[in-house]
Amino acid sequence: MKKTVMTVDDSRTMRDMVSFTLRGAGYDVVEAADGQQAMSAIATRKVDLVITDLNMPVMDGLSLIRKLRAIPAHRTLPILMLTTEADDSKKAEGRAAGATGWIVKPFNPDKLVSVVQKVCG
Amino acid sequence: MPVDDLSRFKQTYFDESAELLAVAEAGLLRLAPGGVDMDEVNAIFRAVHSIKGGGGAFGFGELVAFAHEFETVMDGVRNADIPVTTGLVDTLIRANDVLAQMLSYAADGTEAPAGTTDDTVAALRRFLGKADPAPGAAAPPPEPAALLPDDEDDEAGIFGDALAAIQAARDDRPAAALPGAIPDGKVRWTIVFRPKAELLLSGNEPTYMLRALRRLGEAEIVCHLDRLPSLRDLDAELLHLSWTVTLLADAGVDRARIDDVFEFVADDCDIRISAEAPPPAVIPPAEAVSANAAPANLPEPAAPTAAPAAPPAATTSSPSGPPPGGAKPKANGNGGDHAGPTTHTIRVDLDKIDRLVNMVGEMVITQAMIAEHLRDLPPGQFQELREGLEGLAQHTRELRESVMSIRAQPVSSVFSRMPRLVRECAAATGKEVMLVTSGETTEVDKTVVENLVDPLTHMIRNSIDHGLEGPDERERIGKPRAGTVHLSAAHRSGRIVIEVTDDGRGINRAKVLSKAIEKGLVQPGASLSDEEIDHLIFLPGFSTADQVSNLSGRGVGMDVVRRNISSLGGRIGVYSAPGEGSRFVLSLPLTLAVLDGMVISVGEERFVLPLTNIVESLRPKPADLHGLVNKCDVMMARGEYVRLVHLHRLFGIPRAIDDATRGLVVLVETEDGSRLGLVVDEVLGQQQVVIKSLEANFRRLDGVAAATILGDGRVALILDVAGLREMSRHSGTTTTAPTTTSALPALQDQADQRQRQPV
Numbered sequence A: 001m002k003k004t005v006m007t008v009d010d011s012r013t014m015r016d017m018v019s020f021t022l023r024g025a026g027y028d029v030v031e032a033a034d035g036q037q038a039m040s041a042i043a044t045r046k047v048d049l050v051i052t053d054l055n056m057p058v059m060d061g062l063s064l065i066r067k068l069r070a071i072p073a074h075r076t077l078p079i080l081m082l083t084t085e086a087d088d089s090k091k092a093e094g095r096a097a098g099a100t101g102w103i104v105k106p107f108n109p110d111k112l113v114s115v116v117q118k119v120c121g
Numbered sequence B: 001m002p003v004d005d006l007s008r009f010k011q012t013y014f015d016e017s018a019e020l021l022a023v024a025e026a027g028l029l030r031l032a033p034g035g036v037d038m039d040e041v042n043a044i045f046r047a048v049h050s051i052k053g054g055g056g057a058f059g060f061g062e063l064v065a066f067a068h069e070f071e072t073v074m075d076g077v078r079n080a081d082i083p084v085t086t087g088l089v090d091t092l093i094r095a096n097d098v099l100a101q102m103l104s105y106a107a108d109g110t111e112a113p114a115g116t117t118d119d120t121v122a123a124l125r126r127f128l129g130k131a132d133p134a135p136g137a138a139a140p141p142p143e144p145a146a147l148l149p150d151d152e153d154d155e156a157g158i159f160g161d162a163l164a165a166i167q168a169a170r171d172d173r174p175a176a177a178l179p180g181a182i183p184d185g186k187v188r189w190t191i192v193f194r195p196k197a198e199l200l201l202s203g204n205e206p207t208y209m210l211r212a213l214r215r216l217g218e219a220e221i222v223c224h225l226d227r228l229p230s231l232r233d234l235d236a237e238l239l240h241l242s243w244t245v246t247l248l249a250d251a252g253v254d255r256a257r258i259d260d261v262f263e264f265v266a267d268d269c270d271i272r273i274s275a276e277a278p279p280p281a282v283i284p285p286a287e288a289v290s291a292n293a294a295p296a297n298l299p300e301p302a303a304p305t306a307a308p309a310a311p312p313a314a315t316t317s318s319p320s321g322p323p324p325g326g327a328k329p330k331a332n333g334n335g336g337d338h339a340g341p342t343t344h345t346i347r348v349d350l351d352k353i354d355r356l357v358n359m360v361g362e363m364v365i366t367q368a369m370i371a372e373h374l375r376d377l378p379p380g381q382f383q384e385l386r387e388g389l390e391g392l393a394q395h396t397r398e399l400r401e402s403v404m405s406i407r408a409q410p411v412s413s414v415f416s417r418m419p420r421l422v423r424e425c426a427a428a429t430g431k432e433v434m435l436v437t438s439g440e441t442t443e444v445d446k447t448v449v450e451n452l453v454d455p456l457t458h459m460i461r462n463s464i465d466h467g468l469e470g471p472d473e474r475e476r477i478g479k480p481r482a483g484t485v486h487l488s489a490a491h492r493s494g495r496i497v498i499e500v501t502d503d504g505r506g507i508n509r510a511k512v513l514s515k516a517i518e519k520g521l522v523q524p525g526a527s528l529s530d531e532e533i534d535h536l537i538f539l540p541g542f543s544t545a546d547q548v549s550n551l552s553g554r555g556v557g558m559d560v561v562r563r564n565i566s567s568l569g570g571r572i573g574v575y576s577a578p579g580e581g582s583r584f585v586l587s588l589p590l591t592l593a594v595l596d597g598m599v600i601s602v603g604e605e606r607f608v609l610p611l612t613n614i615v616e617s618l619r620p621k622p623a624d625l626h627g628l629v630n631k632c633d634v635m636m637a638r639g640e641y642v643r644l645v646h647l648h649r650l651f652g653i654p655r656a657i658d659d660a661t662r663g664l665v666v667l668v669e670t671e672d673g674s675r676l677g678l679v680v681d682e683v684l685g686q687q688q689v690v691i692k693s694l695e696a697n698f699r700r701l702d703g704v705a706a707a708t709i710l711g712d713g714r715v716a717l718i719l720d721v722a723g724l725r726e727m728s729r730h731s732g733t734t735t736t737a738p739t740t741t742s743a744l745p746a747l748q749d750q751a752d753q754r755q756r757q758p759v
Helices: A012-024 A035-042 A061-069 A088-097 A109-120 B002-007 B010-030 B038-057 B061-078 B086-108 B118-126 B160-171 B197-202 B206-214 B255-261 B350-375 B383-407 B418-429 B446-467 B471-476 B509-518 B530-538 B558-567 B647-651 B721-731 B743-756
Strands: A004-008 A028-032 A049-053 A079-083 A101-104 B186-195 B217-224 B242-250 B269-276 B408-410 B433-438 B443-445 B483-492 B495-502 B571-577 B581-589 B594-602 B605-610 B614-618 B625-627 B633-637 B640-646 B664-669 B675-680 B682-690 B704-709 B715-719
Touching: A004 A012, A004 A035, A012 A028, A012 A109, A012 B010, A012 B038, A028 A035, A035 A049, A035 A061, A049 A061, A049 A109, A061 A079, A061 A088, A079 A088, A079 A109, A101 A109, A109 B206, B010 B038, B010 B086, B010 B418, B038 B061, B038 B086, B061 B086, B061 B118, B086 B118, B186 B206, B206 B217, B206 B242, B206 B255, B255 B269, B350 B383, B350 B682, B383 B408, B383 B443, B408 B446, B418 B433, B418 B446, B443 B446, B446 B483, B446 B495, B446 B558, B446 B581, B509 B530, B530 B558, B530 B571, B558 B571, B594 B647, B594 B675, B594 B715, B605 B682, B633 B664, B633 B675, B640 B647, B640 B721, B647 B675, B647 B721, B664 B682, B675 B721, B682 B704, B715 B721
Parallel strands: A004 A028, A004 A049, A049 A079, A079 A101, B433 B483, B605 B715, B640 B675
Antiparallel strands: B186 B242, B186 B269, B217 B242, B408 B443, B483 B495, B495 B581, B571 B581, B594 B605, B594 B682, B614 B664, B625 B633, B633 B640, B664 B675, B704 B715
């Protein structure tokens, strides 16, 4: 069965690239432009992995992660944060919020696929 | 190659970056010392950040390096580490420009000339308050030095130097095994993986990690159940297992690849990895491994009963702990105002919309045709048909408005460019200028918006350069030092009215007049009203600046503005009060597809006059008419002489009324305010007409702006009043104009054809 990955990013370019790459690797992909959209989208369909940007308008990535983790059904949902800010404190923040892991931008498609496989098979 | 895969997204990236640059610029222009809006700062930061992020994916190294510098300073602003000063804003605006340049080089696929970013980078770095954090100007994203030591992460996508730096950091690790010593063959890795119990709650799944290890080579996995509690005590959300994996991998699989598998959990788990080189010439058999057959250089796997995974020393946080370092004051964009423009919109090719506009235009015509035919039916019959048609008319109107609104855009996209312009003009002239804008959300057709940029640019330059006084002069005459330029937009009776008002010195009429006389534009001794003098500035080749400044005084000023505006079906006027300022008023149609017109008849022909040109229509008395010998007929209307133009003479139309006292005179006004009386047979009524380009379907005709199709299927020409005046000037009293007579029969044919088409 195809797994569904949700990409949350305010950058259309990023969403397009994540979608294209993952669709090519056999995943279903849903897109959301900010945390709020992600929250409403995830309420209506099953998602196996969330890949979220951190810096977004309306609801940023960390808030999204915290909100998701607060929902019992998503306690063990893999959530990857997409960041260019490769510093420890960001990662620690993300982890404290409940992120599963991170992908550092820019990434190449192979890396993206391998990270996704690592957390959701 | 990955980069090829991604190249298809380049266009999206450049489009989006252009939007982001505009967002950043708008934000930067609003950024001022004191009262910094954090949402705004965040929006700018995000814009630069996104451009950098995408740029990295396409390998635009220099662009990314520069964006990084820009972003670093914005980050400082965001964290209130860098105070907002005018100097800072100037530098940031320049940085935004340079970023735009870098993007356009990247889009062209050319290298930016060496040193393009140097000055700006240096300027940016000065605000960081310390010496260059990362020397080497053009290095790809210089990840701040503090980021490097964390050797468990980020191996993936970082390009260039950063990758090398991380690799170097990794190589320094004493624990690193040395698989490189084996020339070929395999390396045997032993990995002991003891995740901590809460691992699952971060969304990590050990199964997938073990699978990832398997993808690296031949793996034998032993699962340890020693910590598994009895079923009664089992908490299903906690993890009680640990594993030992023996991996036989190619020499090419290095430590980093294995570390990578545990990238996200390294801090929270006890992971021991060791490598063993095989004895020369012996292929290590797979059965040689088991959990207890520890290779020589492997620290004995901790006894299965050992205390649960003491995290490595570096770990400072647990998933439930408070966010370390998260206490920085920042407003993480909750402001809707500057939210990305991507939400809830779709991008559609303009051609598609234009096709739609066209189809709706055809529908409006068809609907008008049906209505026309229905009018001939006997009253009291076909009631349902009539009602249905009313509904159709209503829906058609709504459809047309909806379709037009797709093409409509707020003028803010033009207005938002003006603060920048004002800033530059103010700097170039040494004047202090405050720009006030209002009505930015007023919507108008996209084409109109696009064509507004040049005229508005010119008018604002003109206001600052010619209108406003210098600060000292203003102070002397009791005005505030800073002049005000007010740019406003509003809808008024189906048109958009844009005003540029300044509180400067107003038009110097004496100077304008003498200049006009000097240039031969006005006869010496001619008496002109104030209004007429003001409008002289719209004449071609007129420029009052004593010295040609590098701003506006190139003498191609206001006449070009007027030409641009009138080509959009618009008009421009000026109102000026000496010492108090000037006001330029532009009035434009909301759309270039539909026009409010008055249908008139001349002989058998129908014409449409744009409503905006019409002053009034009247039937003159014989006493009002005067003939000027060999010149033209004039008429006295409201106390002034107006030249009469007989349309039937101009276009050679037979069987039309020649005597104005038996027909009607429609008084029209061109955008420069001069009046003309058109002699017509009859005024038939007001109607919205769909504009059809004559050039595209036939050819250009003098005195005709476009064509339309009336409800009865006839082609009617939309008259161009300014063009008519020119024609009448040249043709004088000649009864027919041979050059144009030939044109109309052809059109007549078209009209006939149209009529013959089944409705």
